[in-house]
Amino acid sequence: MLLELKDITKKYGDFKANDQVSFSLNKQEIHAIVGENGAGKTTLMRMLYGMEKPTSGDIFINGKKQNIDNPNIAIELGIGMVHQHFMLFPPFTIAENVVFHHEPKKGWRYDRKKAADEVAQLAEKFGMKINPLDIAGDAPVGIQQRVEILKVLYQGADVIILDEPTAVLTPLEVKELLVSLRELVKMGKSIILITHKLNEVMEIADRVTVLRDGKVTGTLTTKDTNPEELSRLMVGRELKNNPLPSIEKGNxxxxxxxxxxxxxxxxxxxxxxxxxxxxxxxxxxxxxxxxxxxxxxxxxxxxxxxxxxxxxxxxxxxxxxxxxxxxxxxxLSHIPEDRYLWGAAKEANLVDNMMMTDYAKPAFQKAGVLKLKEIRRYVAESVKKFNVKTTSIDTSAQFLSGGNLQKLIAAREIQKNxxxxxxxxxxxxxxxxxxxxxxxxxxxxxxxxxxxxxxxxxxxxxxxxxxxxxxxxxxxxxxxxxxxxxxxxxxxxxxxxxxxx
Missing domain, CATH: 3.40.50.300 (P-loop containing nucleotide triphosphate hydrolases)
Structure with missing residues (x-):
């Protein structure tokens, strides 16, 4: 067994993000972690990567107990993480992004040519088509993701954590990513895949662990399960089928x-x-x-x-x-395609984000004075109706998971009627x-x-x-x-x- 998390619990005050979670990864395995927004998937992996510290529980790498206090220790142990929201420097070249903090030197100076050559060789080795001299910010999203993966490979990672890697990819880019993951496994790497997409789990994962409300509801071999069983374990019930009823069209x-x-x-x-x-x-x-x-x-x-x-x-x-x-x-109401660029003010709280186009409605103001009590009641009811998982409506939007922010935006726009x-x-x-x-x-x-x-x-x-x-x-x-x-x-x-x- 390559790594093992035993009875991991993470508490924020009285709230348990993870509750006695155990998880393991074998060498050259793709192990998927699935669950609803707020189930504790990313929190668990942030602890493995040293970005959070467990309240209790132990982490073992190759059978040896480890105290992973920060990402540098994780990297030294061969663990790399590709985050859901890319952490690239857009004006830098692809090569500069990949070698950042680990730049090859010629004497005391940064060796640009060597960096580009090393990145090109690394990309070729793992079957990832990139031009190391392209500007990262000008590259398509699928290429940017390859750059993130190459970063952790350049750092020597044997375990790669991918957090919702296909959330912003086109279908073609998804196919290319899955091919790349198979190549990585063939080359000796092991992968932890956090995802919502059960079709991708069934296509590529060897095993899958399901989390619900911070607890493990099952760890299954993919070939012995199906999307329906995984769905039940994720949400605790059968999903409904909602066919389109036939209705008369109007103007x-x-x-x-x-x-x-x-x-x-x-x-x-x-x-x-x-x-x-x-x-x-x-x-x-x-x-x-x-x-x-x-x-x-x-x-x-x-x-x-x-x-x-x-x-x-x-x-x-x-x-x-x-x-x-x-x-x-x-x-017109509008759920935008990019929730961060067009859909939300990240540093504002949930109340402000929910009300940003509705504050002038008579229900929420009188003679220019906001009806704060009505506003807060409306936002609280909307958050509950759309199951936006948050500790408070005063929380800054940047602290919501991507999926929960998406639900908040959908609530705001759909409820405009x-x-x-x-x-x-x-x-x-x-x-x-x-x-x-x-x-x-x-x-x-x-x-x-x-x-x-x-x-x-x-x-x-x-x-x-x-x-x-x-x-x-x-x-x-x-x-x-x-x-x-x-x-x-x-x-x-x-x-x-x-x-x-």
Missing amino acids: EILSIKNIEMTSKKSGKTLLDDVTLQVRQGEIVGIAGVSGNGQSELIQAITGLAPVNKGSVTLNGADMTNRSVKQIRDQG TPFLLAAEPTRGVDIGAMEFIHEQLIEKRNNGDAVLLISSELSEILALSDRVFVMYEGKIVGEFDHQNASEEKLSILMAGGNNE
Whole structure:
């Protein structure tokens, strides 16, 4: 046995993040840890990596008890961690990021050429395609993740902890990552994989440990279990199946006609003659590999970027190139694709984040004076309804897990009860229980006669929720399907630039 955690407990005051958790990892094994947001997965691994200290319990490496006080000790013991939110220096090259703190020297000076050569050789050894001289901040997310993995490999890690590594990756990048993980295992590495995605667990993990409310509810060999059993262990119940009921569609709420957008920097066409509509009582899905115009479409609808041509009509009014506030006031709510960049003020507390576009409503203010008691009651009820795990609504948003922050943003936008909701990656990084709940809320909004535009990189989500599906490729709409005729195979072909003829 390569490493073992025995009866690990971590307390914050009276709250137990981990409660008598035991876990082991064998050499050249991929061991997945799954559980709902706040189940204690990341806290457990932060203790193994020396970022937190256990309240009680022991850690053994190769049978020897270890006191891992800080990450430097973990690194010396051959343990590396790739965090959910990358820790790169965007202006640095890939090579500079990889060798940071361990720079090769020529005399007393940093040897740039040697650093680039060593990183290139390391990447080739483990089958990771990168250019060590590229600027890290300009690289796609999938490449940035490879850089993070190369960092821990460069430090000599034999055990690699990956915290939600596929949360921000496209389907193609996910496939490439899983291939890389298999190569790492072949080369003698051992991997701990924290994830919400059970299909990935079943595809790549040897064993899986399930956590619920800080406790282990099961450790299973993957070949002897299935997603349904893992789901039950994660949430403590059977998941519901929520089919789309047939309802009559109403008037057009969103109408996009022939919009075009070009890049100011390069002049490249980002949106090319895009036309689509969303009516009352329907969810319209947009499928496509990330980077094919979905982000630009979101910006055009929400007022975050101007279009060069065409029109955007919302709730009967021309909103083309109007301000964000004007568009919001016309009946738009928006779950953004990047919860940190667009969706939240990280240093503000949960109350401020929840109320940032609602503070002026009569229910929450009178003559410009905020009704603080009503506001706090509303936020507390929303946090409870959407199961946002936090010690207090006064907690800064930066201390929420990614999945819990996503639930807070979804609560804020869905509960606005606007006639139109733009839901971009609404379940990114959330656990299966929260995903089920958010899906229920989207379907309920649709059933109440509102309109939803769903943009998601998860094909299963698009197929499950959409009355109609549009496929985007290179800034164009290249296909449209109704719910009955859409399939993963048909959508995948068009997403890759093929055709279904």
